[in-house]
Amino acid sequence: MGLIDYFRSSTESNKGSASVAKERLRILVAHDRAARDRPFYLPKLQEEIVAVIRKYIAVDDDAVSVHYEQEDRQEILEVNIILPEAPPQA
């Protein structure tokens, strides 16, 4: 390996693959851990809430978000429903 290649390889192509790995893992592990701590019935709950709301209002699948958080001795279940912008015609 020549001198120029040596400097090039150590400054460009190789640098950073570990930091990319770390960033990807950080996100993935946080996501996995959040999913792990959630009660098992959450997806089903979300599905049924959407179904009930749909009886009255036409909402998209992704208009309902169910958020679960756990702090020491407190569990928070947050249900967020985004209603369509235009009010349904009377």
Next chain:
Amino acid sequence: MARTIVITSGKGGVGKTTTAAAMSMGLAQRGHRTVVIDFDVGLRNLDLVMGCERRVVYDFANVINGEANLNQALIRDKRCENLFILPASQTRDKEALTQDGVGQVLEELAKTYDYIVCDSPAGIEHGALMAMYYADDAVLVTNPEVSSVRDSDRMLGILSSKSRRALESEEPIREFLLLTRYAPERVTRGEMLGLEDVQEILALYMLGVIPESKAVLNASNAGHPVILDQESDAGLAYSDMVARYLGEERPMRFLDQERKGLFSRLFRG
């Protein structure tokens, strides 16, 4: 009171059996009565790494099925009188290890041994679940590589939901991280996750860093746990790891690449 330690990882090929062999030998050499159990039903390998493959008569499944008693199945290590090996069964019946059967064998072993080291198979199937179910401590063998780190994290989730301690709401399993196949020069070059990176992601107590080493293959070729090779970096790193497990303070070694001068880099690099 006996402590049951599971050597686990989720991912295969990261060094579980090497670690189980080294750790059990290390504990035994320090005077603790130790038994190491191979849970990899159908793919028995610990006996090879320990160098006692020709002395296997009965195995773990034979004991559970009442076809042999524990003393008939246990193999005493020829190098260290405190160490015994319980080999896995080569049966293709993956369910050969029942939960109750494993529990009874471990309970029996706990009467005589200080440490029971369980070498888990890869994956999250029955054998891996049986290996970790009764554990008091877990060593998560992890390579500095994305899939291994992720699988170790998955395993942490399983330990905290499917183990006996979790299900019976007892004090949780003590979880330790062991980084293996570590290549300091690649970490320096930014090509490999470093010790701090992995520790930050998994947030576990770091039991040790085992450098990538030729000594590991040489040791398994010969059937000697690598910890017996005290000339090698890996052997010394495993000794440190055992000491830390027993509560001693040891600085991490083998984290720096050998420093090469500019001239040697230019002319030999």
